[in-house]
Amino acid sequence: MKTPFITLIFIFFISLISAQSYFGHTVDNYAGVHGIIYNPANIVESNLRADINLISGSVFIDNDYIGIGFNELFNSNEDIDNSLERFPSSSNNFNINVDVLGPSFMFNLNKKSSIGISSRVRVMSNLNEIDGTLFETIEDGFDDNDDFDFDQQNFTGTAHAWAEIGLTYGRILWNKQNHLLTGAVTLKYLQGAGSAFTNSTNLEGNYVDSTETLTTSGELVYGTSNDFDNDDIDFNDLTAGFGFDIGFVYEWHPDRENDTIRFYQDPYKLKIGVSVTDIGSIKYDEGEITTYDMTATVNTATFEDDVKEFLDNNYNATAINQNIKMQLPTALHILVDYRLAKKWLISAQADLSMVAADEQLNNAISNTVLLMPRYESKWLSVFAPMSLRQYGGFTAGAGLRFGPLSVGSGSILSNLLSDSTQSADVFFGLKIPLYRK
Template identity: 75%
Template sequence: MKNIFLSIIGIFSCSLVIFSQSYTGHTVDNFAGIHGVIYNPANVVASNLRADINLISTSVLIDNDYLGLGIGNIADIGDEFDDSLERFKSDANNFNINADILGPSFMFNLNKKNSIAFTSRVRVMSNINNINGELFETIADDFGDEDDFDFDNQNFVGTAHAWAEICLSYGRILISKPKHLLTGGVTVKYLQGAGGAFTKANSLEGNYNGSTELLQSNGLLTYGTSSDFDLDDIEFDNLTAGFGLDIGFVYEWHPNRKDEETRYFQDPYKLKIGVSITDIGSINYDNGEVTTYDMNNTVDTSTYEDDLQEFLDNNYDSTIQSQSTSFQLPTALHLLLDYRLAKKWLISAQADLSVVATDEQLNNAISNTITLMPRFESKWFSLYAPVSLRQYGGFNAGAGLRFGPLSIGSGSILSNLLSDSTQSADVFFGLKIPLYRK
């Protein structure tokens, strides 16, 4: 069993090297099809497509307030954080990773007022909140730091969870007036949990002496996993079932629509307002193992050999117990305001807000984000330029495009190119078969 500190550090480094995804901007496109449904299930109905078939899409989003993620720095990241990377150490640093693979999926219209969609997804989320940056860096560097420092971790918590989803979405036109259109949708999710790991310390304080390599600490540290879970080698062959739910509504204002016989896609809206709540639910695991370490000790870190789990077991008293665990999905509220400037030019404002407590173990959470995005949108081609403010990643500027069946983009690529101090990185890629309306 690997300790969650090093496991998440490993995922963080690996994700930056693999560097794939985050559907930033793409889910708002009125021709995004199935990608709009995972953002708001009401988007399945009154769509600009007759049907949409997703072949494969992938997205990765990384937010943190510890490490600079400029393009030049990302290329230098290997198994460990390179010394050239800019650090922003504090008493309470945070890391979020959100990886999402959208597998074979489709949506189609049943009739004028009803539509359905089927989606399959694999997701991995990892959060570290309120960890002392100096301590984090020293652990990542195998206690090779020669500087002295004090640390005081309050409400430190870390959670990593991997699961798959098989989803059925249904949407219906609820109100259809000449100038007003209201749709609603719901997605029911059958969850298959691969497992998770978590750690927490309500109060962990102490100091490190770089010259003597002595680490003095006080407090309790809890670490646990679901049964047989290894964050370094996630397997989807022994899964645990659960259920989840998305729900959403979309309102459109069509000031020029003459009557109800004029189809909504023939007279594009002037204003669109959307609201949705996604990822309601949890996955319960039996027979998990929870270890509680008594950290009241002074230890010699010169004996550390790149295995934090072994180091903790050898130097601190601990108790182990079996315990059932329930991992909360990253429940989030999404708000959208989309305004049409001209026939093919639009500008949108989005708020993506976590409704999950980030100071509780077993909870994953998205980063609170506000995004403003101008875009050009047509049947076969869309181009968008999202500008966002992320909770831990700060200011970001990106770009993306959709060209027929291909979608690619990033909500941070421009920021990553222009500054080594950018603390967020994401990119997405998608390949599908869209069937547009005539």
């Protein structure tokens, strides 16, 4: 390959390291702080009296353009290109979600309420409705032998990096002998490190290999927040913003005999959770937005793997400075968790973006539906998530929580068995759990 694989993350301008974090682990009733980021109401009547996260990390990648054969990749000493299979279409998509959970903790205030504080660093990148053949030709430096046409009517791309400090408060809202309803909210103080974005609603054209000419018409917009460097994200010069998560959990305890038994002491038969996460935005002052007039025919022989330089040298551009408001990747999460036996459960989840895929200045998670059986006890949980992902198709994985250590992936099994995978994720966590007696 002429350009590194990392450039798949963001077309044209971005080269950095879209949803879901800690895939499968957040449902565990002993997940502690990790359960809060999925649904803040998980903080109430927890199986832990306190939980202290030391460091955790999660990476999620989902696309419908390129597949990787992991067996061939790890067993081959040749170029990585031999392990790649491309699926170009007129509307390819890429999503990346990197989530690092820093020092965080939660504890019970009293019998009815709990509180927690979390710290996170997040990077998300989405690329939607990009012509895969155009992308492939740019990736190969216009060293191609085929002519092609393209028409980009709803092309958008957004990359955003930010940190957040969250304060979670939850309490019991309603309880009867066999029923429990809890609710919670996480208020977030956001610190934006910067963003970059690109879009076009009318870019079309064709490429002729024999003459090495690219003929285009329409406009292409590219913008960044002030002084944002996608090759070196700086978390020292940050911009403030605010956001919040909100969630509710219902539990059915058919075997709870009287009100003296705490709900956490009597395992539920059915649990239903609903939450909305990442409501909010970060406003960047004095961002730079460049609009390129793409109506021209240019010689691609001058292209040297720097797309922005190529655009600046060949197309008329108008640049303005204005404030940029980046929305968070707002998402709806629905969970139904059923206890098959004392320590055996099966859950069904849906993670749904509340952001339109072609909406500008906004990241979005990949829509995902998940079914997961698991074994769950105080010191050990083992789970096997199986999911359908918006762009990556079917995936199957495995995860383990053993006391303070958690590791897993929602796609590792299908990736190892498949000749070509389009979605991958992995997470790890290290914490200090303080279990109830």
